[in-house]
Amino acid sequence: MSGRVVAVAKDGEHRFSKQLAREIRVIAGLGVEDDAHQGTTVKHRSRVAIDPAQPNLRQVHLIPSELFVELHRKGFAIQPADLGENITTEAIELLSLPRGTLLRIGADAVLEITGLRNPCVQIDRFRPGLLKAVVGKGPNGEVILRAGVMTIVREGGAIRPGDAIAAKLPPMPHLLLERV
Template identity: 60%
Template sequence: MNSTVIAVSSNGEYSFTKPNRGSVTLLAGLGVEGDVHAGVTVKHRSRVAQDPTQPNLRQVHLIHQELFAELGDAGFEVGPGDLGENITTSGIDLLSLPVGTLLRLGGEAVVEVTGLRNPCLQIDNFQGGLLKQVVGRADDGTVVRKAGIMGVVRAGGIVRPGDAVEAELPVGPHRPLERV
């Protein structure tokens, strides 16, 4: 199956959801141009409160469209941008990628995968009970996070719906994604 960008979203103001756009521009070392979470240092409010000098490992948020179908089966209505992601993909298992994977988006942009999104209680403000659907426990008790992945922009470029997504795995050994 070909992996593609389904939607792109950004918001210049703090808001849980992000409106879909015709395109977004990724800026190397910063994130999505005009997005509230773009920057060299952390922009998420909780992380800024802890230490505003931390590097921003959450410049770009990606979610796989397949999660929306799973959530729909559980009675939730969720679409691209609703969970605050910048890029919605299809046909690629984002959650299984190792740390350091390079995602080539369209003709120029490259995002390096840094880890898993760790959703907060705001997700339940969007739709009650949704947090339990995207964060759960495996049979062995480990926490399972399904609300997408985070990355940093290594090469800038314009990303549009319909663009190809290609994953380049890092040289092994591979490290599984952890929350960032």
């Protein structure tokens, strides 16, 4: 499975949306350079309040651009970086990949998928009704989170719009993505 990078973003402050950039640099074991979520321990404010020593499984956030097309049809004007993602992708089914999948992006960067982004009430503060649009119900009533995947950085490097993304699946048995 492969795709490409549409946009990259970062923000040194804890804000809902991030700032688009020409390039981001990811650092092994830490995340996006100069981003508020960079670090070995969790940086997400609600999770820090629970246990600031827990490992940071949310170093880099990726969202498929196809979600924006779907949201636009529902009346939401969403652009890359609006939902706080670091990398907006195209033509790769991020949500169908198992936990542990390695994503080689560009020449050097390798990210490992740790799980699903669990959108919170902030998304409705950004655009009323958006939370319901990115959280669905499956055929058996299970919750389906569609606001992207979270990753950790295995190998650092520069990531730019237009870079290729190649997915390498982990060994079997594959583990389903869960919220992190």
